[in-house]
Structures are given as structure tokens and as C-alpha cells.
Amino acid sequence: MFLPKLTIEGVLGFNFKKSQKILKISILVILLLLCFINYSQARYKRFIKEENLKLINNEEYLIQTCVAYCDAxxxxxxEEHFGRSYFTQFFDFPIDSLIVSSINNFNSFCSLVEQRSCCLQQECLKSSVPASPQTHICLEHRADFERALACLNSTVPHFKFHSICSTAAKQSVDIKRLADETHGFDIHLTEQYRQQDLRCRFQACTLSARIMLINEHCNQNGFEEDQREHARRTVRRYYEDDLELDLIEYGETLNATRRFPRFCAAFLAQQKAEPIALLIDHKSSQIYLDELNILLKIIGADTAKMIVTGM
Structure with missing residues (x-):
């Protein structure tokens, strides 16, 4: 039996042909994969609008999605900790009784606020946490609220005068004056102005009621005057900062002077005891005081009843 003579050239030739075959198969597989990927992408894009594709690659959209995740x-x-919905059963104004009912609840609430702040900074890469009623209480003025907590806890829970102030806010509106203030506005701006105006009236009402209750209940429970004054100052600053946030949302002062409700502007100036940001003339201040008196008259009897009965 004769065996073929093996040479270096023969071996190399055989390996080269085998390598060529493997290479061709590999290229064919890669081409097939590329075709499949391109087809899949084309098919996928048919079901996504062009503007949505732009959103996916938009940094602002990604940040908003991240913020929504932290909020959720x-x-x-x-809800897991307190057994109720934050979005539908918790109130920033008046200060919710849930967080002033005990130091444990207060600390638990602030712990959640701190976790959300960490989420925004670490996950969403935000350099600072946006100001809000929650950050005001837990990050900026926590020590003040801790000191005022016992006095605030002795006041009537917010829901006892929540509905009263909602009604009083609507009844205190001067329809003719509101129409004059929104003259020349389109439908959207008019509605925005009206809603903000009502919100400020509601806040003015709840703040006044809270101060009345602090004066009465904290006095009955043996708190010293300096403790009552600290509680009043803490609550007023809370409302004041929120009003300033509302004002900032209206943009530059020049535009805000026209678009920010006059009652809100006077309310803010009254809390700061100076006409900051907006030019509040004597007439505007008097209008505010007159309409605030209407609010106080409406809530007066109900608030007095709550103070006496502790209901």
C-alpha cells in the first residue's frame, strides 16, 4: 500500500483551503445576523413615532424619567410606612397632621424625604434638590419644626378646617375685581390666575386658622410665649417660602407683576412685612386686608367653636 507523500506545501495548502471555507461560512453568518438586526430595527421603528425616538435620546427626557422613578x-x-397614599391623602397645606402627630412620624417622613433627595442626586445626577414643602420641612428647617412639633401637635388636625377654608376662599373672591385683574388674558392665563388666586386665599385662611389655634391650644397646654412665637414664626415661614416658589414659577418679575394674582402678592408682602419682588401699593394692601377680613369672618365662628370644643 502506497501512502501519499506529505509535504509542508501540501499540509499548508490543505489548512489554507479549510481556513478559507471557515472564513466564508463566518462571513455568511455575520451578514445574515446584520440583515436580521437591520430588519428588526426597521420593523421596530415602524411602531415608534419619530418624536418618541428623539425623546429616548434626549437627556432632559432621561432626567425626567429618572425623577419620576424617584418620586414613585x-x-x-x-404608603407602605403610613398606610395611605402620599399623592391623594397627604396635604402640604395646611401642614398635615400626620407628620406633626409624633416625633416618630416626623422622623420617618423626613427619612423618606432624605432618601428621595439622595435618589435625585445619585441616580439622576442632579447637583441640587428642587425646593418643595417637603425639603423646607426636612432639609432646610428641620430643627425649627422639631422644636415647634409639640405645639403644632396640640392644634386641631388640618381636616377640621380644610373644607371650611375651601368654601371661605371661594366666597371671598370679588368677581368684578378678578375680571379687571385678568383683563386681556387668554382663557388659559385667566384660569391659571383664578386657580392661583384661590390657592392663595385658601392658604391665607388656613394660616390664620392655624395661628388662632396655636394661640389658644398651646396656651392651654402650658407652652411659654417664646414657644408659641417660635411655632407661629415656623408656620409663617413655611407659607412664605411656598408663596415665593409660586412667584418664581411665573418667571421674571416684570411678567409676574402682571400675571401673579394681586391677592397672592399682597399676602406674600404681608408675611415678609415688606413689598419684596412686587410693587405692592397701599391700595393693593388694603384690598388684601379687606378680603382677608372676609375670610376671617367666614371662618371665625367655626374656628371659635373648634377652639372651645377641641373638635
Whole structure:
């Protein structure tokens, strides 16, 4: 039996042909994969609008999605801990009785606020946490609220005068004056102005009622005057800062002077005891005081009843 003579050239030739065959198969597989990927992408794009594709690659959209995730996580943990919805059953104004009912609840709430702040900074890469009623209480003025907590806890829970102030805010509106203030506005701006005006009236009402209750209940429970004054100052600053946030949302002062409700501007100036940001003339201040008196008259009897009975 004769065996073929093996040479270096023969071996190399055989390996080269085998390598060529493997290479061709590999290229064919890669081409097939590329075709499949391109087809899949084309098919996928047919079901996504062009503007949505732009959103996916938009940094602002990604940040908004991240913020929404942090908010949802905060809301879920709030509900798990307190047994009620943060978004539908918790009130920033008046200060919710849930967080002033005990130091444990207060600390638990602030712990959740701190976790949300960490989420925004670490996950969403935000250099600073946007100001809000929650950050005011837990991050900026926590020590003040801790000191005022016992006095605030002795006041009537917010829901006892929530509906009263909602009604009083609507009844105190001067329809003719509101029409004059919104003259020349389109439908959207008019509605925005009206809603903000009502919100400020509601806040003025709840702040006044809260101060009345602090004066009465904290006095009955043996708090010293300096403690009552600290509680009043803490609550007023809380409302004041929120009003300033509302004002900032209206943009530059020049535009805000026209678009920010006159009652709100006077309310803010009254809390700061100076006409900051907006030019509040004597007439505007008097209008505010007159309409605030209407609010106080409406809530007066009900608030007095709550103070006496503790209901």
C-alpha cells in the first residue's frame, strides 16, 4: 500500500483551503445576523413615532424619567410606612397632621424625604434638590419644626378646617375685581390666575386658622410665649417660602407683576412685612386686608367653636 507523500506545501495548502471555507461560512453568518438586526430595527421603528425616538435620546427626557422613578419610589415607601397614599391623602397645606402627630412620624417622613433627595442626586445626577414643602420641612428647617412639633401637635388636625377654608376662599373672591385683574388674558392665563388666586386665599385662611389655634391650644397646654412665637414664626415661614416658589414659577418679575394674582402678592408682602419682588401699593394692601377680613369672618365662628370644643 502506497501512502501519499506529505509535504509542508501540501499540509499548508490543505489548512489554507479549510481556513478559507471557515472564513466564508463566518462571513455568511455575520451578514445574515446584520440583515436580521437591520430588519428588526426597521420593523421596530415602524411602531415608534419619530418624536418618541428623539425623546429616548434626549437627556432632559432621561432626567425626567429618572425623577419620576424617584418620586414613585418615595410614594410607594410612604404608603407602605403610613398606610395611605402620599399623592391623594397627604396635604402640604395646611401642614398635615400626620407628620406633626409624633416625633416618630416626623422622623420617618423626613427619612423618606432624605432618601428621595439622595435618589435625585445619585441616580439622576442632579447637583441640587428642587425646593418643595417637603425639603423646607426636612432639609432646610428641620430643627425649627422639631422644636415647634409639640405645639403644632396640640392644634386641631388640618381636616377640621380644610373644607371650611375651601368654601371661605371661594366666597371671598370679588368677581368684578378678578375680571379687571385678568383683563386681556387668554382663557388659559385667566384660569391659571383664578386657580392661583384661590390657592392663595385658601392658604391665607388656613394660616390664620392655624395661628388662632396655636394661640389658644398651646396656651392651654402650658407652652411659654417664646414657644408659641417660635411655632407661629415656623408656620409663617413655611407659607412664605411656598408663596415665593409660586412667584418664581411665573418667571421674571416684570411678567409676574402682571400675571401673579394681586391677592397672592399682597399676602406674600404681608408675611415678609415688606413689598419684596412686587410693587405692592397701599391700595393693593388694603384690598388684601379687606378680603382677608372676609375670610376671617367666614371662618371665625367655626374656628371659635373648634377652639372651645377641641373638635
Amino acid at each position: 419610589q418615595f410614594g410607594r415607601e410612604f
